[in-house]
Amino acid sequence: MEDIVKIYTDTELTISHLKNVLADKGIESMVKNDFESGVSAGFVAGAVNSVDLYVLQKDELRAREVTEQFIRELNK
Secondary structure, three states: OOOEEEEEEEOHHHHHHHHHHHHHOOOOEEEEOHHHHHHHHOOOOOOOOOEEEEEEHHHHHHHHHHHHHHHHHHOO
């Protein structure tokens, strides 16, 4: 099993969009939403607006570059 690395945390909407951007670049990613997981399990964990995005360690550098560019565009 390959290691995964957290590369960014933001709102669900932003992370969903970034996940699509990474996919367009051929980078697989995984979303972890502790709040939704907690609600599904019957308890609350995490913050409502805190969603994490993970990638495989081998894709980390490229994913971080794409993420930084995405954030710059988002903040314009």
